Amino acid sequence: MRPFRFLASIGELHDxxxxxxxxxxxxxxxxxxxxxxxxxLAQYAPVPLLTAAAAATEKLRVGTFVFNTNLRHPAVLAQELATLDRLSGGRLDIGIGAGWNKPEHDAIGIPFEPVGTRVAKLTEAIQVLKGCFADEKLSLEGEHYTITAFDAQPKPVQRPHPPFFIGGGGKRLLTLAAREAQIVGLAPRLGKDANGLPALDAPSITLAATEEKIRWVREAAGDRFAELELNTYPTGGPMVVTGNAKAEARRRADDLRRRTGATLTTDDVLESPHVFIGTVPQLAEKLTFLRAHLGITSFLLPDTEAAAPLIEALADN
Incomplete structure (x- = not known):
């Protein structure tokens, strides 16, 4: 059984x-x-930020959650990532996705293409990145990228390449992740709110929905499924350490109903792999259940200090 891995996120601007x-x-x-x-948005660019974080630490891995492949040519990104992997001594994870935030595309004049086009572009971008990290010269003639006898430099420390982290809430992206990634992110699906903006599809955070996603991953991964690390994160609201989990879950269910129109029960919320509410022992028991029942061992917990007692409770597990 895989040990737990906990991922922190940078949520504010630091000097x-x-x-x-x-x-x-x-x-x-x-x-x-x-x-x-x-x-x-109001954040630092990820590559220089992660380079600084790696320089300040000894064992902590660094990565993205996640690169928007539409914002950079993948061959240019490959050079930046290989450099970061070398400077960090091989501590890079590469989270990459198809992009979802239409307003930021509109703001700088990058077309926000249909999801099928964006996923096809992501698929080619992954080919380019892996090809750039390989020892031989890369040639690729795709629909979105054309590369001719390109000897990308430098090469990363991790061979054949740093781990790829790819996630999604639908079958198309999870199938791609199952075939190409080492870490598969189990995300909720996105719908649209009354204004046509991206909004959480609340039923997709339930335990049953997550079980279905893992079946898709298992089917697409085949023999390599056992090698995959499965990740989840608290899209159902921030982690709350409390002795009255049911009351907090009722508030969370009411909030989801107001925001999305979907009705989830208190048990739906408490069981969700995307919701973390309870005492530290209850949360430790839940994560242990998710590992045993679903094989999920990787958790992004953005509230660094709030999660500290939970991580301590599960150390060496």
Whole structure:
């Protein structure tokens, strides 16, 4: 059985010393990796940020949750990532996705293409990245990228390439992740709210929906399924340590109904692999259940300090 891995995320802007202190604190708590998002919002660019975090730590892995493949040519990104992997001594995880935030595309004039096109582009981008990391020259003539006898440099420390982290809530993306990734993110699906903007599809955070997603991954991965690390994260709301889990779950269910129109029961919320509510022993029991029942061993827990007692309780498990 795989050991637990906990991922921290950078949720605020730090100065240089503040970032170094944050990364070292995450490492001391027992987090396995520090993840940075990739958006054209009020945040630092992920590659220099993660380079600084890696320089301040000794064992903490660094990665993205996740790169938007539409914002960079993958051959250019490959050089940046290989450099980061070398500078960190082989501590990079590569989270990459098809992009979902239409307003940031619109703001800089990048077409927000239909989901099928974006997934096809992501699929080719992964081919380019893996080809750039390989020893031989890369040639590829795809629908979206054309590469001719390109000897990408430098090469990463991790061979044949750093682990890829790919996730999704639908069968198309999870099938791609099952075939190409080493870490598969089990995400909720996105619907649209009354204004046509992306919104959580609340039923997709349930235990039953997650079981279905894992069946898709298992079917697509075939013999390599046992090699995959499965990840989830608290999209159903922030982690709350409380002795009255049912009351908090009722509030969470009411909030989801107001925001999405979907009706989930208190038990639906408490059982969800995307919701973490309860005492530290209850949360430890839940994560142990998710590992035993679903094979989920990787958890992104953004509230670094709140999660510290839980990570300590599950140390060496």
């Amino acid at each position: 240089g010393p503040g970032l170094a202190a944050f990364a070292r604190r995450a490492e001391s708590i027992g987090y396995s990796a520090l993840m940075a998002p990739d958006h054209l």
